[in-house]
Amino acid sequence: MSIAIRDVLEHELDSVLALNNAAGPAILPLDASRLRHLYDTAEYFRIAERDGAMAGFLIGFGSHASHDSCNFDWFRERYPEFFYIDRVVVASRRRGGGVGRALYADVQSYAELRYPQLACEVFLEHGADHALLFHGSFGFREVGQNVIQGPGLRAAMLMKTLCSYPWVHATYGDALPDLPWLQRPRKPTPSSAGKTAGAHA
Numbered sequence: 001m002s003i004a005i006r007d008v009l010e011h012e013l014d015s016v017l018a019l020n021n022a023a024g025p026a027i028l029p030l031d032a033s034r035l036r037h038l039y040d041t042a043e044y045f046r047i048a049e050r051d052g053a054m055a056g057f058l059i060g061f062g063s064h065a066s067h068d069s070c071n072f073d074w075f076r077e078r079y080p081e082f083f084y085i086d087r088v089v090v091a092s093r094r095r096g097g098g099v100g101r102a103l104y105a106d107v108q109s110y111a112e113l114r115y116p117q118l119a120c121e122v123f124l125e126h127g128a129d130h131a132l133l134f135h136g137s138f139g140f141r142e143v144g145q146n147v148i149q150g151p152g153l154r155a156a157m158l159m160k161t162l163c164s165y166p167w168v169h170a171t172y173g174d175a176l177p178d179l180p181w182l183q184r185p186r187k188p189t190p191s192s193a194g195k196t197a198g199a200h201a
Contacts, residue, residue, distance in 0.1 A: 003102040004049045008057060012047065013039060015054050023089045025126045038086070041065065044110055048090075048099045056090035058103040062115060071155060074146045075119045082159070083111035085120035104138055112162035113176060116169075121146065121155035132156065 008016060013035055021029050030038075039045060044060035061067045063075070063082045072084050085107060090099045111118050120140070122131045140158040147154050168176075176182045 002050075003055070003099055005046055005102055005106045006049070008039070008045045008047050010039070012054065016047070016057055019054065019057065019091055020087070020089050022092070024092075026123050026128070026131065027087060027089055041067065042086070044083075044107060046103070046106060048103050050094060050097070050099060054091070055094040055097075056088070056099045056103055058088040058107055059086045060084060060107055060111070061086055070148055071121045071146055071157070074144070074157060075159075078144075079117060079119070079159070081115055082117040082119045083107075083115040085118065088120075100134065108138075108160075108162065112164040113168050113182065114165075116162055116165045118160045118162055119158065121157050124154045124156055128156070 013032075017030060017032060017035050020027060020035070038059055041061075042059045043062050043065060044058070046058055047054050048056040048058075061072065061084045063080065063084065065072075065084075067084070067086070069084075069086060072086070075082055075084060088100065088103055090103075108118060118140075120135070122128050122135060124145075135158050138160065140160045142156045143159045144157045145154055146157055
């Protein structure tokens, strides 16, 4: 069966939370209020479906977002413009089946029209070889390391240059054509309309 990528729906947040917290030590756990905050503020929050069931998700922020992540801040202190993958999770039974690659292909197609670089991190304490190889196969390179205060987790900070961005920006600036596949706006919920507008400005 094919993999479908689409925006997350509000009623699916409980399933996203369960998927996140079952992912193991390589993914930081969430509680419901933190996930709701991510839903209200993320520029990109999409899920992957396979055989009609949620198989994974990816959350991302542009470099000018008000995002309270020390890894996001690490990138922002060093790079003026980038799109940050906050977290990507694939259900254990779907790993190795192309779900992660489908999510990364989709987020790159979104980011490369708007940002010059794509950023993410990989935690190094929990058998990171497969994750580093996965990202290396997508063209990411390590640009430094960061240690999260508190848990003391060390992360490899990875970036990828998005080759399409210079041409797109020179041709269209910040006014992309009004096409559904280009805009893909997330629909803010009534409780988050004010916050989302500020995050996307």
